[in-house]
Amino acid sequence: MKTDGGSDAAKRRAGERAAEDVEDGFVVGLGTGSTTAHAIRALGRAVDDGLEIRGIPTSFQSRRLALEVGIPLTDLDAVDGVDIAIDGADQVVDDSDTAAHGALIKGGGAAHAREKLVDSAADRFLVVADPSKLTERLERPVPVEVLPDSHTLAADRVRELGGEPTLRDAERKDGPVVTDNGNLVLDCAFGRMDDPDRLATQLSAIPGVVEHGLFVGLADVAYVGREDGVERRDY
Numbered sequence: 001m002k003t004d005g006g007s008d009a010a011k012r013r014a015g016e017r018a019a020e021d022v023e024d025g026f027v028v029g030l031g032t033g034s035t036t037a038h039a040i041r042a043l044g045r046a047v048d049d050g051l052e053i054r055g056i057p058t059s060f061q062s063r064r065l066a067l068e069v070g071i072p073l074t075d076l077d078a079v080d081g082v083d084i085a086i087d088g089a090d091q092v093v094d095d096s097d098t099a100a101h102g103a104l105i106k107g108g109g110a111a112h113a114r115e116k117l118v119d120s121a122a123d124r125f126l127v128v129a130d131p132s133k134l135t136e137r138l139e140r141p142v143p144v145e146v147l148p149d150s151h152t153l154a155a156d157r158v159r160e161l162g163g164e165p166t167l168r169d170a171e172r173k174d175g176p177v178v179t180d181n182g183n184l185v186l187d188c189a190f191g192r193m194d195d196p197d198r199l200a201t202q203l204s205a206i207p208g209v210v211e212h213g214l215f216v217g218l219a220d221v222a223y224v225g226r227e228d229g230v231e232r233r234d235y
Ligand SMILES: O=C[C@H](O)[C@H](O)[C@H](O)COP(=O)(O)O
Pocket: 002, 003, 031, 032, 033, 034, 035, 036, 087, 088, 089, 090, 105, 106, 107, 108, 109, 110, 111, 112, 115
């Protein structure tokens, strides 16, 4: 369920711009995905140059990359707070006439449960994206992480809410994707979402749902990489 499109140059500009907001002494939430990976690499270079930070990874993948580039790591239990989080998105509402402006769909890489923990703990949550992620209304399927035992029941409840759930299949493994937390993912198509906040509340209320990929009212800033620069949105 990864999004494609969006040039790597645009992703790199967004990621590197967000990394510039990280200051000495910061605890930094390290999101997951191809756009955030550019921010993590930029932070690794800054650490090489003397920047002192501690990172909190949001997935196996971001932890591995952070270790590779030399960012010292910690976890949520070991810090008083998170100064800043940098994370990507699969869709970003870009319409200041709607209350959903800045709402996100995340979880294309099935990392949204830990991402929501870390991103919501941060004083500032910076979204990094390329223009292909911007949309007037969210409409991609919403990733919903569920306990394995609950996936049939949870799928029924999603249908009652008007969604069409699909158990996410693994690639190069028979059977479903298993998240870093040992759970399964239902990709739930609701079509165009005019009220993602309401849907977020309804999905959270389903027994067995660990976390869903609707991030409403969490982002503070989006850096959108273009071919020739970076646009900033403040929410
Ligand atoms: O689970 C994955 C995350 O939510 C990613 O941040 C999201 O899928 C965006 O990834 P990318 O920057 O690779 O498009």
